[in-house]
Structures are given as structure tokens and as C-alpha cells.
Amino acid sequence: MRAGRSSRPCTCYSADRVFTVPTKQRLPAILKESRRYQNQVSTRLAEQIQAALWELLGGFQAADGASKGELLKDVLRETPQAVYGGLLGTLMRLVFILYAEDRGLLSDDPIYQGHYSVSGLSERLRDESARYPDTMDQRFGAWAQLLTLFRLIHDGAAHGSLKLPARHGRLFNPDTWDFLEGRREEAGTFDRTRKLIPPRVSDGVVFRVL
Numbered sequence: 553m554r555a556g557r558s559s560r561p562c563t564c565y566s567a568d569r570v571f572t573v574p575t576k577q578r579l580p581a582i583l584k585e586s587r588r589y590q591n592q593v594s595t596r597l598a599e600q601i602q603a604a605l606w607e608l609l610g611g612f613q614a615a616d617g618a619s620k621g622e623l624l625k626d627v628l629r630e631t632p633q634a635v636y637g638g639l640l641g642t643l644m645r646l647v648f649i650l651y652a653e654d655r656g657l658l659s660d661d662p663i664y665q666g667h668y669s670v671s672g673l674s675e676r677l678r679d680e681s682a683r684y685p686d687t688m689d690q691r692f693g694a695w696a697q698l699l700t701l702f703r704l705i706h707d708g709a710a711h712g713s714l715k716l717p718a719r720h721g722r723l724f725n726p727d728t729w730d731f732l733e734g735r736r737e738e739a740g741t742f743d744r745t746r747k748l749i750p751p752r753v754s755d756g757v758v759f760r761v762l
Contacts, residue, residue, distance in 0.1 A: 601643060604761045608639045611695075611757030618752045619734075627731045638729030645702055645723060646670060646762070658705075661714040668701045670762070677759035688756030695753040699733055702726065 612635075616623040627634050649670045652658045658669070665672055673694060681688055706725055708718030722728050730736075734751045 604643055605636075605639055607757055607760050608642060608753075609635075611753040611761075612639070612751065614757075615751035615753050622736075623734060623751055624731060626736050634729060635731070638732050641723060641729055642698075642732065643761075646698075648723070649701065649705070659714055659716055663712070663714045664716070668697070668704065670698070670701065673697055674759075674762045677755060677762065680755070681759055688759060689754040691755040692752055694755040694758040696750045698758065699726075699748075699750055 612624065624635065627638075649658070653669055653671050658664065677688075677694060680691070684691075702724050703726060704716050705719055706721070709716045726733055732751070733748050735748065
């Protein structure tokens, strides 16, 4: 025990909490309410994930149409289940990054914060949506920024004061779901030096997902 602290046990586990207090304040009732709240939170999260998945799917359907069917042709023919995996994986990437940024686990360098961070991108898109609400689905660039950040997290980066350690792993590996980058099915690992033309997923889609 720390000096000055009472040695009396926590009232959450006292006999009074179980037997003598009003029913709603007893431990079984508290636990029941906690489980009910957890179920509500889980349901809301599931609804948000489903909505984000549908939004991202619509964005890729539009991007596939803009490419005249070339964007998703190979993946739909060879491994159609990878489309769902890639879209869900994108949401998992975003959750990971936002969690890490919120806790200061990624770079606090101004270059990262101003040009790469998901939280910074979200703020910028929110501002643009307020000023240009009718043209968000005709703007492009946010998806390319996300792809660049996914690469930086996987491969690492060091430039001046900006330093990001390589984290590797399947989640951020650009070869896991190559269609996210607009790449066609290829044998072996993709040449990182090749120029890519990212899918035309609109800024409006990215904003609504975030």
C-alpha cells in the first residue's frame, strides 16, 4: 500500500455492493449494464465498418469504370475474394495508423504531419468538404497520399528529420493487394522503382471513409 492511502477495499468488491445497495447499483447489475454497453459499441462499430466498406467498394467500382474495366479485371478473374480482403485491409491499415498517430507512435516531424499523416489528411478533406461540397467526388489525390503512406510504413523512410522505421508485415505489404495501387497481377514482387498510376478513387470517397 502507498503511504496515505486507505487500506479499505474498493467498494466495487465490498459486501455492500453485492447485497445491501439498490439493485441497479449491485455488481451483477453493473456487469450486465457493462455487457449491454459493449454490445451497443460493437454493433455501432460493425455498422461503421460496413458503411465504410460499401463506400470504398463504390469508389473502386467507379475507378474500375474510369479504367474501362482494366483496374479489377485480373483480380476478379483470378482471386475475386481478394477485393473484399483488400478493402477490409485498407480499413485495418487506417485504424492502425490513426491509433498510432493518436498516441504519438509515428513521426511528429512537420513534414509527416503536413504531408503524410492520416489525421492531417482528414482535417484537410473536412475543410475542403466545407468549402467545396459539390466537387469532392470530382477531386483526386487523397488516395494516392494514402498509398504513399502505406508504402512508407512498410518500407520505412529517412529524410532529414523525418524518420520512419520499416515495419514490414503482410498488412502494409504493397504486394498483398496489388489492385489497391492500380497494379495488374504479376509474377513475383513488384519493382518499387516503377511509376504507378493509382486508381481514381475520389477525395469524397476517402473523406467519407475517414
